[in-house]
Amino acid sequence: SQQGEEDPQALSIQEGENATMNCSYKTSINNLQWYRQNSGRGLVHLILIRSNEREKHSGRLRVTLDTSKKSSSLLITASRAADTASYFCAKIQGAQKLVFGQGTRLTINP
Amino acid sequence: DAGVIQSPRHEVTEMGQEVTLRCKPISGHNSLFWYRQTMMRGLELLIYFNNNVPIDDSGMPEDRFSAKMPNASFSTLKIQPSEPRDSAVYFCASSFQGRGRTNEKLFFGSGTQLSVL
Numbered sequence: 001s002q003q004g005e006e007d008p009q010a011l012s013i014q015e016g017e018n019a020t021m022n023c024s025y026k027t028s029i030n031n032l033q034w035y036r037q038n039s040g041r042g043l044v045h046l047i048l049i050r051s052n053e054r055e056k057h058s059g060r061l062r063v064t065l066d067t068s069k070k071s072s073s074l075l076i077t078a079s080r081a082a083d084t085a086s087y088f089c090a091k092i093q094g095a096q097k098l099v100f101g102q103g104t105r106l107t108i109n110p
Numbered sequence: 111d112a113g114v115i116q117s118p119r120h121e122v123t124e125m126g127q128e129v130t131l132r133c134k135p136i137s138g139h140n141s142l143f144w145y146r147q148t149m150m151r152g153l154e155l156l157i158y159f160n161n162n163v164p165i166d167d168s169g170m171p172e173d174r175f176s177a178k179m180p181n182a183s184f185s186t187l188k189i190q191p192s193e194p195r196d197s198a199v200y201f202c203a204s205s206f207q208g209r210g211r212t213n214e215k216l217f218f219g220s221g222t223q224l225s226v227l
Contacts, residue, residue: 033216097158098155
């Protein structure tokens with residue numbers, strides 16, 4: 001079974017606005033990862049945040065992790081049309097099983 | 111590096127036929143994962159290998175599915191016999207899992223779009 005889900009399931013915003021996606025999980029983690037999937041393509045790794053980290057940045061991406069609430073968020077600032085994709089968080093189940101949520105479908109309107 | 115290579119890119123077959131999906135992981139990676147993606151069930155982990163050994167196949171739907179990794183550079187996922195409900199996109203991913211560095215990021219292939227008629 002999947003550990004937690006992304007929220008919202010779908011998000012539509014105007015170009016230039018910020019997009020925030022959330023992810024919850026149920027058991028303790030070593031790290032949590034965010035991936036992007038463009039339509040018809042494989043997933044691409046964006047950011048990995050470890051359990052002892054609270055915030056991490058990569059370009060226009062900012063990921064936060066709150067282990068007390070068992071949640072993470074992905075913020076995309078100054079969104080662009082090219083950011084239109086599905087975004088997934090991935091958590092560990094067991095030793096090495098990386099389990100993905102259902103994802104957030106992000107649409108950036110020009 | 112060419113990344114994770116999957117073949118074929120698309121496969122259309124008739125119910126009852128055998129289907130073989132292939133994957134070449136990134137050179138130097140020691141873990142390989144097979145996922146299946148559908149609209150209804152999202153991304154499901156089917157099986158994963160570490161150092162060519164199957165570690166967890168609990169996600170394999172049933173005996174019709176089998177996976178092998180004869181060497182570090184090649185893996186197959188076989189469905190025999192195939193059924194319409196097997197229609198999905200099948201992804202292969204690889205990573206390097208080292209001592210103290212478990213669960214590092216996965217690199218995905220482009221997937222195989224399987225349609226069973």
